[in-house]
Amino acid sequence: MPKYTVTGGDDGVSGVEIAGQRYEPGETLEAPTKKIEWMIEAGILEAASGKAAPSKSEEG
Amino acid sequence: MPAFVHGKGTAVYINQFDMSEYLTSVETAFAQETADSTGFGSSSRSFIVGLQTATMGLSGMWSADATLGSDVVLESLLASTTNTTTTVAMEGGTIGNRCIIMQSDEVSYNISSPVGDIVSLTADFQASTNAESTMTYAAQTGVQLTTGASIAFGAVGNLTAVDNAASTANGGMAALHVPVNSVAGGATTIKVQHSADNSTWADLITFTAVAAATVTSQLNTTAATVNRYLRATATTAGSSGAITFMVSFARF
Numbered sequence: 001m002p003k004y005t006v007t008g009g010d011d012g013v014s015g016v017e018i019a020g021q022r023y024e025p026g027e028t029l030e031a032p033t034k035k036i037e038w039m040i041e042a043g044i045l046e047a048a049s050g051k052a053a054p055s056k057s058e059e060g
Numbered sequence: 061m062p063a064f065v066h067g068k069g070t071a072v073y074i075n076q077f078d079m080s081e082y083l084t085s086v087e088t089a090f091a092q093e094t095a096d097s098t099g100f101g102s103s104s105r106s107f108i109v110g111l112q113t114a115t116m117g118l119s120g121m122w123s124a125d126a127t128l129g130s131d132v133v134l135e136s137l138l139a140s141t142t143n144t145t146t147t148v149a150m151e152g153g154t155i156g157n158r159c160i161i162m163q164s165d166e167v168s169y170n171i172s173s174p175v176g177d178i179v180s181l182t183a184d185f186q187a188s189t190n191a192e193s194t195m196t197y198a199a200q201t202g203v204q205l206t207t208g209a210s211i212a213f214g215a216v217g218n219l220t221a222v223d224n225a226a227s228t229a230n231g232g233m234a235a236l237h238v239p240v241n242s243v244a245g246g247a248t249t250i251k252v253q254h255s256a257d258n259s260t261w262a263d264l265i266t267f268t269a270v271a272a273a274t275v276t277s278q279l280n281t282t283a284a285t286v287n288r289y290l291r292a293t294a295t296t297a298g299s300s301g302a303i304t305f306m307v308s309f310a311r312f
Contacts, residue, residue, distance in 0.1 A: 010284055014263035017253070031260075038256035042285060 001030040003048035004040070016044060071152030071208060072118070073237035073306050074133060075145055076275040078208070082130035083120035086148050088160050090114045090199065114187040114199035116146065116162055122171055122179040134183045137166040143190055145279040147235045147308045153207050156222045161235045161310045162187050162199040163279055194231060194281040202232070202310025205252065205292035210304045213243045216294040221258055224288050230312040231283040234265045238276050240304035246297025247271050252309055254287040261291070270305075272298055286311050 008014055008025030015024045016039060023029050028048050039045040071080045091114065094107035123129040137144055143163045151157040164185035173179045187198035203222050234252045241248070247269040253261040265280045292307040 009262065010282070011266065013266050016263070017261040019260075035257075036260055038287065039260065039262055042262070042287075044262045 003028050003030050004045040005048045007046050009044045065151055069152050071149040073147040075277040077133050078239040083118055085119045087117040116185040119182045122181045134169050138169050145235050145277045149204050155204055155220045157204050159202055159204050159308045161202050161308055194283040196312040200310035202308050205307040205309055208306040210302045212302045213296050213298045216296050218293045219291055221289045221291040227287045228311045229285050232286050232311040233281045234309045236267045236278045237306040238270055241273055241275050242301035243296055243298035243303050244272050244301045245299035248296040248303055250294045253291050253293055255289040256287045258289045
């Protein structure tokens with residue numbers, strides 16, 4: 001699945017909740033594009049580029 | 061048959077105070093100014109739309125109760141240079157029911173002491189955007205995102221979502237009133253979240269964290285697109301106690 005980074009939105013502090021999992025700004029997540037398309041369009045998520053930040057699962 | 065609503069369930073929050081028990085009537089007036097644009101040769105007048113304005117009139121029972129009494133609260137607001145945040149829930153106690161959110165200044169406060177009746181009061185408020193760039197309107201009809209009931213520290217979380225049937229593109233404002241807070245050991249963070257599918261959620265407005273055992277109120281605005289579904293959510297670092305909070309949101 002593609003990886004996305006939480007941008008924080010307009011106020012820079014907005015996190016997201018996907019499948020019951022909370023992600024804060026700067027964190028990276030994996031999700032089907034179709035499921036989070038509206039967040040990409042709203043600028044809350046952006047495609048992770050380069051070296052992605054560690055995801056929740058990677059942080060353990 | 062139309063669904064009518066009895067006024068007995070109305071809840072009124074003014075800043076960090078739940079004033080419902082003191083008040084008996086609320087009148088909110090929304091008005092649209094127009095400017096006469098009638099030119100020579102016209103057969104009837106024409107107008108162009110100008111500015112919107114709103115006022116709110118409260119009436120109820122006077123009480124000298126310390127801190128929370130109607131006299132203490134309403135008299136102090138008259139001299140305040142800080143805008144007042146008001147939520148009037150016409151059907152208080154149910155998430156999704158309509159309410160009115162207003163940022164305003166108190167412009168009058170009157171006390172009546174008749175020989176044959178209870179001492180009563182009236183107060184009037186003038187809505188004001190205070191020139192805030194993202195506050196399109198200082199008074200707007202919205203929806204309740206909480207019931208206004210007490211929630212134990214261990215039970216805070218995601219509240220029921222409200223479906224607007226469609227997203228809106230003009231931003232909105234959210235009001236938070238915390239009239240009772242006995243949560244100890246840490247702050248409580250309250251947010252408004254939105255969603256396009258009632259499944260994945262993003263923070264829309266994050267209120268400043270409410271410190272332990274602190275009552276407060278906040279009014280925040282956003283210029284962003286507001287998606288179809290809205291809900292309030294809270295997390296706390298507290299380890300005991302409970303918090304009562306009313307969150308409402310109005311789309312512009």
